[in-house]
Amino acid sequence: MGESKEKTTIVLFSGELDKAIAAFIIANGAAAYDHEVTIFFTFWGLNVLRKDESIVVKKGFLEKMFGKMMPRGTEKLGLSKMNFGGMGPKMIKHVMKKHQALSLPQLIELAQEQGVKLVACTMTMDLLGLQQEELLDRIHYAGVAAYLGDAADAKVNLFI
Amino acid sequence: MGESKEKTTIVLFSGELDKAIAAFIIANGAAAYDHEVTIFFTFWGLNVLRKDESIVVKKGFLEKMFGKMMPRGTEKLGLSKMNFGGMGPKMIKHVMKKHQALSLPQLIELAQEQGVKLVACTMTMDLLGLQQEELLDRIHYAGVAAYLGDAADAKVNLFI
Amino acid sequence: MGESKEKTTIVLFSGELDKAIAAFIIANGAAAYDHEVTIFFTFWGLNVLRKDESIVVKKGFLEKMFGKMMPRGTEKLGLSKMNFGGMGPKMIKHVMKKHQALSLPQLIELAQEQGVKLVACTMTMDLLGLQQEELLDRIHYAGVAAYLGDAADAKVNLFI
DSSP, X not given: OGGGSOEEEEEEXXXXXXXXXXXXXXXXXXXXXXXXXXXEEOGGGGGGGBOSSOOXXXXXXXXXXXXXXXXXXXXXXXXXXXXXXXXXXXXXXXXXXXXXXXXXXXXXXXXXXTTOEEEXXXXXXXXXXXXXXXXXXXOEEEOHHHHHHHHHHOSEXXXX | OGGGSOEEEEEEOOOOHHHHHHHHXXXXXXXXXXXXXXXXXXXXXXXXXXXXXXOOOOOOHHHHXXXXXXXXXXXXOOOSSOOGGGHHHHHXXXXXHHTTOXXXXXXXXXXXXXXXXXXXXXXXXXXXXXXXXXXXSXXXXXXXXXXHHHHHHOXXXXXX | OGGGSOEEEEEEOOOOHHHHHHHHHHHHHHHHTTOEEEEEEOXXXXXXXXXXXXXXXXXXXXXXXXXXXXXXXXXXXXXXXXXXXXXHHHHHHHHHHHTTOOOHHHHHHHHHHTTOEEEEEHHHHHHHTOOGGGBOSSOEEEOHHHHHHHHHHOSEEEEO
C-alpha cells in the first residue's frame, strides 16, 4: 500500500529561517498531495530541530562551543539574505503573521501531524556534539545510507 | 504529445546573480534538449523577475521597505561569493561579455523564446508585497501546489 | 550492464568546505550503493578541485585576479556559516579528525577510487580563467549538455 505512494525527500543542510520555511512549505504541500515525505536534517539544518531551552548534557569543549555558537531552535535562526543583525527575521515573522501564514514552529507541527518523517543526521550530530535530548520530540535518527534509500525511491529530491 | 516530453523543474529561491545565471543556463540547456522546463521563483529569487524601473503601486509600510531593500531586477543582483560591494558582479559581467556568454537578461529572453515556463510564487509575492505590475511580462503566477504538480512528473528537480 | 545501474548526479556550485563535504559524503554513499555517480563542478565549486600549489599558466588580467582571489584547493575553503575568519573551518577539521571522519581530500580520493565521475564545467573554467593544469588529476571536462544527459537518466539529482 504505502509502497505505491509518490515519495519526496529534502536534505535540509542550511540553518536559516527562510530556507527552513521553504523546506517545510514544500514538504507540507507534498504531504497534502499524499506523498511520503522525508526531511533529512544535516549540518546547520540540525539547528532547526533544537529545543529553545538550554539542555544540560555532558559534552567536550569544542562540542560545547558549537552548541553555544549555533542558534538554538526556530526562534534564533537568521535569514540567508537581508538579516540586518536580526531585524530581517523579525520583519519576515511580522509579515507572515499579518498574512496569516503559518510560522515555522506551526509548519513543523503540521508536518509531524501529516506524517512527514523528520530525520536528524547522526553523523553530523556526532561532529557538532548535538544529543537527542537537545532536539525536538518525535525525530528519527539515521545516517546518509537511510537518506539515500529514501531518495532512490523518490521522484522529487531537493537539497536546500 | 507534450505529455511524453521529459520534464525539468528548478526552484529559484536565491536572488544572486551567479545562482540565477546557473539556473538559466541549466534551464536553457534542458529546453534545447526538448525538455518541458519550469522555473519556480520564490523568496529572493523573485527579485530576478523585477523590472528595472520603479513601479508605483499601493503598498503597506513593511512591503514598501522590502521593495526598497531588495534588488530591483538583474542589474542590481549581487554574487553569493566575492561580491566585494558590487565589484564582483561587475567582474563577472565583464568576463561573460569578453567570452561572448549570454548575459542574464539575454538568458531570460532566450528561456522565454524556448518556452521555459517562468512562474512567480504568489504566496511569497504576498509576503514581500510584490505585485504583478512590478515583474517582467509573460510570467505565470501560481503557488507551491502547481510547482509540486510539475515536479512530480519531472526527472530533474533542482533547488537553487 | 552499466546501463541498468541507478544514477545520481550532484551539481556542486558552492565552494565552501561544509557543502563540499556534504556533496562528497552523499556521492560516496551513493557509490557504495552501486549507483553511477557524477559530480559536476561549476562556478565556485571548481575551487574544490584546484591544486594546493600555485601553477604558472598564461592568463589575462581579470583571470589572474580571479585566480588569486578564489581559494586554491580544499585547505583554503571557508564555511557557509560560522566561518569566523577561518576559525570555523579549523574547528570543523578538528572535530572531524577527532571523530575519525574522512577529511575532504580523503573523501575526494575515496570518490575517485569508487569511480565517482568528477566533471569540471568547461564554460565556467573559461569564464574564471581556470586551466586544466591547475586542477587535480583524473578530472573529466564537459559542459552543461553532458550534465543534463547524466541527470535525465538519474533518479537523484541535487544542486549544492
